[in-house]
Amino acid sequence: MRCEVIAIGTELLLGQIVDTNSSWIGEQLALAGIDCLHQSKVGDNLGRMVESLRVALGRADAVIVCGGLGPTQDDITREAIAEVMGVDLVRDDAIAQRIRDRFAARGRHMTENNLRQADVPRGASPIPQMPGTAPGLVCPVGERVVYAVPGVPWEMRQMMEGTIVPDLRRRAGDTGIIRSRVVRTWGLAESALAEILADRITALDATGNPTIAFLASGIEGLKVRLTAKAPDAATAARILAEEEARVCALLGEAVFGFDDQTMESVVLDGLVARGLTVAVAESVTGGMVASRLAGIPGASRALRGGVVAYSSEVKRALLGVPEGPVVTADCAKAMADGVRRLLGADVGLATTGVAGPDEQEGQPVGTVWLGVAVGDEVSAEHQRLPGDRERIRQYAVISLLSALRRVLGIEPAG
């Protein structure tokens, strides 16, 4: 069973809106075991919409068209589908009444053009879920099918979950299950990761199940995605568990978590489990470390707070950093030790470095020192980070949290 996605809207092509709908739809299809091999965007142009629909129907069993169902003149998805079906548009009185009721319920005046939304290709059936005024449509094209859904995300999602995914699964017959597991890592370059896993990937290529893919995600680290197909959920889970064990054994301490676990959530849970509080002293990251930790609901269980010591005077006055250069191991250590004393925390973290654009103290852009103070152990780690100012700051954040993870011996918890 193959299903393509076509997102409709000139504003998508002009980059005025990012197409997040197709990504969400693709995720739902994968979880339902439906292959989605192509996704495309096309503007509000009848000819090109018809052409895109025909190309998609030539490759796939089903097509989900997202957008262009509104009441305005440039909402012509209904017309495009009718042309592909070779039928005309007919007014659906039931839908028209629902639209009138919807406006009445909101006490809003309904203009006549809103009833354009009740014109459907002959032979198409409306999708029962209709949270807005734009009806979704199920449009048979021979043995194949086109689903039309509005571009409004929460309206589209209800129709996907309520009608389209179940209908696709029924058409697919007893389809297999696809399950994914993301092994999250930090500390290995993507190329090093690839080399470590190369033999295993080659071995898997024979069966194609499970599969392994990488995804570099900046401050989210480097993700290794394991995907398994199976006749049932239990078998898929077993295949994933076995592959996960293999991959984790190969990658060792680079693995910090799984799926939606972030480095900051893993570190925060590790601190809470040990009954430790943390304080952060930030120069080059300027508050980003504390902000990431504070982003987690319940961060107050471990996060006391921090000091953004951007100017050298603040480093010295508040954190007791000695005179002299500040892009150094000693400065990082003094900051980490100083902030935990100042804020009365068990653990102190610190960043100092050069985010650019200019070098500092003769140190090149990307030079970062990360300080960690736990008990009597106050250490500093040197990093040379790539990228622009923002990227260097983000890499510094995850590198610092990863350093604390290693010092405390926080194991990834599935």
Place this chain on the structure above:
Amino acid sequence: MRCEVIAIGTELLLGQIVDTNSSWIGEQLALAGIDCLHQSKVGDNLGRMVESLRVALGRADAVIVCGGLGPTQDDITREAIAEVMGVDLVRDDAIAQRIRDRFAARGRHMTENNLRQADVPRGASPIPQMPGTAPGLVCPVGERVVYAVPGVPWEMRQMMEGTIVPDLRRRAGDTGIIRSRVVRTWGLAESALAEILADRITALDATGNPTIAFLASGIEGLKVRLTAKAPDAATAARILAEEEARVCALLGEAVFGFDDQTMESVVLDGLVARGLTVAVAESVTGGMVASRLAGIPGASRALRGGVVAYSSEVKRALLGVPEGPVVTADCAKAMADGVRRLLGADVGLATTGVAGPDEQEGQPVGTVWLGVAVGDEVSAEHQRLPGDRERIRQYAVISLLSALRRVLGIEPAG
């Protein structure tokens, strides 16, 4: 001149990452007067990549392929383009050396598979901009051209601006000019903005030039994009200047800047112009305000630093906040005043509130107090912000900076 965009990556189809690159590329093409009528996504599959390239080259003069240039086994964009060109891959020694140098400069070990990135289709030429280890490529296909760029946004963007857009414009000959101006606002809801501009938009619909579009952008505020077409840059600039004046007159103090100016850059420039330094005390935003300010190159001209006072003890011990509830105007004022004294800054800023998921001190999620201390004036502003935890924190950041902007009377500088 028509240019299509193909985003490469199975993770895009599976919805594990959102394809923001195509949107950005589409925006740049529109600004350059290049038509982009189709954008598509395809997985890491040689056959489908080749097919998609051929379809795109059948409809357009140029194709930009984004992604699949990395060192790993599933990075096969080079192979796909070579097949479409009907040539083999050859090792480019110059690129190979640049990759070796890049690793050496970072003091990191280079694995052999990194040199796969130096294998280019025979007849292709590398793009001079190479901020990472993945080289971009210009690949002639008869009279047409395929550009290959990495999926890493900041690498892709440098190649687009430095090589691809200028090359496309040259190939297009003297094309009409499209120029855009973004008027950046904060403090008006999108619906209010639309109502204020409704008459003007209706008037413009007659000519279609210039055009006005909105884009809500979270922490970046609400953007009003003005787009003008003209035979030459001077005329386009005049049309935009006239429209900008009209729009700014209608929107008043909601306008904080233009184009790439962010709220934090406008506020930082305003502080520097007045010779003022700033310190930030953050509870609900947890360091995000300081981090945004520190993200600007040269932030040290005005930013002393800040205190992340996440726990109430830190608020009291460091900032002198009196006992009692902390989601209050008095707490925000005490924090703003306390942090400027502690860090020796002229201006103090503060945030305290409830980001959720649970209410606090009987205050509902979204309740935020923003403190501003300038000279003898210490004020606090109340906000009820919508959305989830992250959105509330982001809105609090831009709302606080906007409050300082109004207190200091910082005018938008074009």
